[in-house]
Amino acid sequence: EIVLTQSPGTLSLSPGERVTLSCRTSQSVSSNSLVWYQQRPGQAPRLLIYGASSRASGIPDRFSGSGSGTDFTLTISRLEPEDLAVYYCQHYGGAPPYTFGQGTKLEIK
Amino acid sequence: QVQMVESGGGVVQPGGSLRLSCVTSGFSFSSYGMVWVRLSPGKGLDWVALIRFDGSHQYYADSVEGRFTISRDNSRNTLYLQLDSLRAEDTAVYYCARQYWLGELKALDYWGRGTQVTVSS
Numbered sequence: 001e002i003v004l005t006q007s008p009g010t011l012s013l014s015p016g017e018r019v020t021l022s023c024r025t026s027q028s029v030s031s032n033s034l035v036w037y038q039q040r041p042g043q044a045p046r047l048l049i050y051g052a053s054s055r056a057s058g059i060p061d062r063f064s065g066s067g068s069g070t071d072f073t074l075t076i077s078r079l080e081p082e083d084l085a086v087y088y089c090q091h092y093g094g095a096p097p098y099t100f101g102q103g104t105k106l107e108i109k
Numbered sequence: 110q111v112q113m114v115e116s117g118g119g120v121v122q123p124g125g126s127l128r129l130s131c132v133t134s135g136f137s138f139s140s141y142g143m144v145w146v147r148l149s150p151g152k153g154l155d156w157v158a159l160i161r162f163d164g165s166h167q168y169y170a171d172s173v174e175g176r177f178t179i180s181r182d183n184s185r186n187t188l189y190l191q192l193d194s195l196r197a198e199d200t201a202v203y204y205c206a207r208q209y210w211l212g213e214l215k216a217l218d219y220w221g222r223g224t225q226v227t228v229s230s
Contacts, residue, residue, distance in 0.1 A: 032213040037133035037154070044204055044223060045146070045154065088154050092215040096159050097166035098144075103153040 002026050002091045004101035012107040019076035021104045023089035025043045030071045033093025034063055035072045037105075048087075049074065084108045111219045115171070118224030124229070125195050131188040131205030131221055132159050139163070139183040142208035144217060145190045147201035147226075159208070163170065164209040173199075195228045202226075 012078040013019055034057070038044040047056040049065035052072055062077040076083055090102040090109040118131040131143070145157040158179040167179050178191040188205050191207045202225050206217035 010161075025217075030213065033215070035118075035216045037217070038149075039154070044220040045217070046220070047209075047216055047218050050209070050218075051214045054214075056216070056218065086153070090154075090156075092217075093213070096156075097170050098156050098159070100154040100156060102145075 001097065001099060002029060004089055004091055004099060006087075006089060006101035006106060008105045009102075010105045010107065012109055013079055014109045015079050015081055017079045018065050019074075019083070019106065021074040021086075021087055021106075023067075023072045023074070023101050024069045025072070025091060030093050031068050031072075033091055034065070034067065034072050035090040035092050037088045038083075038085045039088065039092065040082075045088070050092075079106075079108065080109050087095055111193055111207070113207070113219060113221035115203065115205055115221045115224040118203065118226045120227045120229060121195055122230050123196060127195065127226060129190040129192065129203055129205075129224055129226070131190075133186045133188065133207075138181075138186040138205070138220075142210065143179075143181060143188045144189075144206045144208055145179060145203055146206055146217070147199075147203045148221075148223070149198070149201040157203070160188070184205045184217075193225065195226075197228050200226060200228050 007079045034052040036049040037043040086103045160179045177196045202223040204223045207219040209218035
């Protein structure tokens, strides 16, 4: 089973700042299998990025994903107040289970 | 539009059972694999189970294997999760989600709002 480790655990930034979230996998994975979700307080998770870098429908272009091998990144180019959320990466390749990372909590100053 | 509504959660004693349902609309349910994911207090998302579009195969997390059963009724556009031998650590909000699959690309593209399961004596 592939283990996903996200960092940092918590991040506190001001609106307008650039945000970089990390997801590392315990072994090399296909970029096609790396997915990012956003979960705002009290809401269901929302698909942000699939295939490591493809934005889901309706996702603002300030969100972008990149990476390969074992290191993947979610970037928010200009932080907005509504980006307050927990962000999760997921490995969605090979056979199940399709595990999630432990999440990064993004706080807005 | 795509909608998924979970129900069936509640408070149950350790060792007890519950059956969760997820009623869907707005898409061709019988064409999609479906998943249950849970969010436990103070923890992150936890992948629970997957069922293929036709119900032919089911997959489970090790933590629930042998205790939970995922099933579906394509005539009713409904997904189920039978929870047996419940433990305190199963306390969570349970979400159903649709599996998007295009070639090698997979993701959970639509989610319900969740149903709360609390295991407590």
